[in-house]
Amino acid sequence: MKKQNIRFLIVEDDEMIRLIHKDFLKDLFPDAEIFEAENGAQGICHYFESHPNIILLDMMMPIMGGEAFLDILEEGHHCNILKDKPKIIVVTAIKDVKELMSIGKRFAVEAVISKPLVQNQLKSLLEDWIS
Amino acid sequence: MNNILIIEDESLTRMMYRNFIHQIVPQYNIYEASNALQGICLCFDKRPQLILLDMMMPMYNGKLIIDILEEGIQKKIISFKPKIIVISAIETIEELTELTRRLTVSAVMPKPLPFETLAEILKFHLRIDINEEVIL
Numbered sequence A: 001m002k003k004q005n006i007r008f009l010i011v012e013d014d015e016m017i018r019l020i021h022k023d024f025l026k027d028l029f030p031d032a033e034i035f036e037a038e039n040g041a042q043g044i045c046h047y048f049e050s051h052p053n054i055i056l057l058d059m060m061m062p063i064m065g066g067e068a069f070l071d072i073l074e075e076g077h078h079c080n081i082l083k084d085k086p087k088i089i090v091v092t093a094i095k096d097v098k099e100l101m102s103i104g105k106r107f108a109v110e111a112v113i114s115k116p117l118v119q120n121q122l123k124s125l126l127e128d129w130i131s
Numbered sequence B: 001m002n003n004i005l006i007i008e009d010e011s012l013t014r015m016m017y018r019n020f021i022h023q024i025v026p027q028y029n030i031y032e033a034s035n036a037l038q039g040i041c042l043c044f045d046k047r048p049q050l051i052l053l054d055m056m057m058p059m060y061n062g063k064l065i066i067d068i069l070e071e072g073i074q075k076k077i078i079s080f081k082p083k084i085i086v087i088s089a090i091e092t093i094e095e096l097t098e099l100t101r102r103l104t105v106s107a108v109m110p111k112p113l114p115f116e117t118l119a120e121i122l123k124f125h126l127r128i129d130i131n132e133e134v135i136l
Helices: A015-028 A040-050 A066-078 A097-104 A119-129 B011-024 B036-046 B063-074 B093-101 B115-135
Strands: A007-011 A033-037 A054-057 A087-092 A109-114 B003-007 B029-033 B050-054 B083-087 B105-109
Touching: A007 A015, A007 A040, A015 A033, A015 A119, A033 A040, A040 A054, A040 A066, A040 B036, A040 B063, A054 A066, A066 A087, A066 B036, A087 A097, A087 A119, A097 A109, A109 A119, B003 B011, B003 B036, B011 B029, B011 B115, B029 B036, B036 B050, B036 B063, B050 B063, B050 B115, B063 B083, B083 B115, B093 B105, B105 B115
Parallel strands: A007 A033, A007 A054, A054 A087, A087 A109, B003 B029, B003 B050, B050 B083, B083 B105
Antiparallel strands: none
16 A cells, blocks of 8 residues: 555544544645544445545444444445455444454454554554555 | 436345336336345445335345435535435334435335336436436
C-alpha cells in the first residue's frame, strides 16, 4: 500500500473517538483521504462509494453495528460481488475473549484492538502495511 | 441504468416476480438477492432504479436495506436513489404507517402480490422516472 493514495474509513458513533482517530491518522499520513461514518449504515455506504483500503470499525453502534457491517462484506465476498478486500481493524470495548476471537476470524478483519485505543498498537500495524 | 432488483428469500416467489417483470418491462435487467446482505451488495453494485423488497427474511430483514439507503441518502454519501416497493404481509397499521413514512419507500404492497398490481406499480414508477429524465 502506498502512502499517497491511501483511503481510510472510520466507523464510530462517538464523535470524540472519531476525532481522535482522525487526528492520529492525519498526523501519520497527511496525504491520506479519511471518510467518517457515525454508524454501520453510513459506513457501508462509504465503503461501496469510496472503496477505502483500511477501515477502523467499532462494533456497538446505533442503527447498525459492526456485526452487520462484517456480515454484509462477508456475503458480498462469498457471492463474488465485492471486488476488493479492505483491511479492517476492529476497535472495540468488548472484553469477552471468545467474542473477540470470533471477530478476529471474520472476513477482512486483520486486527482487533481494545478500547480505549492504544495508539502505539495501531501505529505499528499501519506502518507494517503502508510504505 | 435499467436495472431492477428483487430481494426475496423464497426462490419460487423470486422466479415468479422475475417472469412477471420480464413480461411487463423486458428492456430492464433483473437481479435477484436471496437475503438482505446480498441485497445490499447488489444494490450498490447495480444501482437499480427499482427494488422489490420482502420485509420478512431470516437473519436480517428488509429494514436493514431501508436503514442503510436512508442514511446514505440523507448524509449525501450515495448519489443514487432507488425506489423501494415493499411487498409484505403487514400485520398492523402502525407497521404500515411507519414503512410508508420512510424516505426511500415508494409503495407498500400486500403479499401475495397479484400480477395486475405489479404491472401497474412498474408502469407507474418507471414511467415517472422516464418523464423526469425528459424534463431534465
